[in-house]
Amino acid sequence: MLGASLSLLEWPLSLSGxxxxxxxxxxxxxxxxxxxxxxxxxxxxxxxxxxxxxSAGGMSFTFAxxxxxxxxxxxxxxxDVPTMTGNFGILPxxxxxxxxxxxxxxxxxxxxxxxxxxFVSSGSVTVNADSSVQLLxxxxxxxxxxxxxxxxxxxxxxxxxxxxxxxEIERAEVIISIEAHEAIIKALE
Numbered sequence: 347m348l349g350a351s352l353s354l355l356e357w358p359l360s361l362s363g364x365x366x367x368x369x370x371x372x373x374x375x376x377x378x379x380x381x382x383x384x385x386x387x388x389x390x391x392x393x394x395x396x397x398x399x400x401s402a403g404g405m406s407f408t409f410a411x412x413x414x415x416x417x418x419x420x421x422x423x424x425x426d427v428p429t430m431t432g433n434f435g436i437l438p439x440x441x442x443x444x445x446x447x448x449x450x451x452x453x454x455x456x457x458x459x460x461x462x463x464x465f466v467s468s469g470s471v472t473v474n475a476d477s478s479v480q481l482l483x484x485x486x487x488x489x490x491x492x493x494x495x496x497x498x499x500x501x502x503x504x505x506x507x508x509x510x511x512x513x514e515i516e517r518a519e520v521i522i523s524i525e526a527h528e529a530i531i532k533a534l535e
Contacts, residue, residue, distance in 0.1 A: 404421045404422050404423045404438055404457055404477075405422060405425075405436070405437070405438040405440075405477040405478060405479055406419045406420070406421065406476075406477065406478040406479070407419070407420050407421075407422040407454065407478075407481070408420075408478075408479070408481070409452070409464070409480075409481040409486075410481075410483070411466075411469075411482075411483045411484065411485055411486040414486070416464065416486065417454070419478075420456075421457060422454055422455060422456055423438075423455045423456060423457055423459070424436065424437050424454075424455040425452065425453070425454050425455070425479060425481070426451075426452065426453040426455075427445070427447060427450075427452050427481065428447060428448050428449070428450025428451065428452070428466070429445040429446060429447055429448060430445070430446045430447075430448050431445065433450070436479055438477045439477055440473045440477070440479075441473070442473055442474055442475045443471075443473045444470065444471075444473075445470065446468070446469075446470055447466050447468050447470060447471060447481075447483065448468065448529075449465075449466065449467050449468065449525055449526045449528075449529035449530075450465070450466065451463050451464070451465060451466075451489065452464045452466050452481065452483075452486075463488070463489040463533075464483075464486050464488055464489060465487050465488075465489055465529070465530055465533055466481075466483040466484075466485070466486045467483065467484050467485040467486070468483070468484045468485075469481065469483035469486075470482050489533060489534070492533075492534060494530075494531060494534040494535070497527050497531050497534065498531060500523070500527050501527035501528060501531065504520055504523040504524045504527060505524060507520045508520045508521070508524065
């Protein structure tokens, strides 16, 4: 290996004046020659966490679908959401994020610890730096309003429609229906 027995300061330079071993070596070399810049690199590379919440209270939570508003700036302790990148819990001072919802259960924990569960088909969740959360669902229903027998019947119907779907759009709509009904059944079992 070129320069393996040499110190970083002794590595040969190319015609351009850069170390022959590459740009990474040049970056390391500049830190050795200018150690006052090392603290800047450490700060850039270190992982950051959310700051403590400004108040001891919960977070402002808004949850709505096109047909119903479930929460409007309600003070809650925690919200668990199903997203395309996996399920996660949101607490006060959560790192800001924007996620796409997948079919599944949203669980809301109020300040007393009581929980309410809702099924969502899709949508988005936004977590802001001020500990406010907005969840907008395409379709949503309280879990106790859903019927597992009807969901199983609709899943069977959708599976039958899948074999007869002719176009791409029709096939995509049926697949979405299958995924939603499978998620409802899983949530209710």
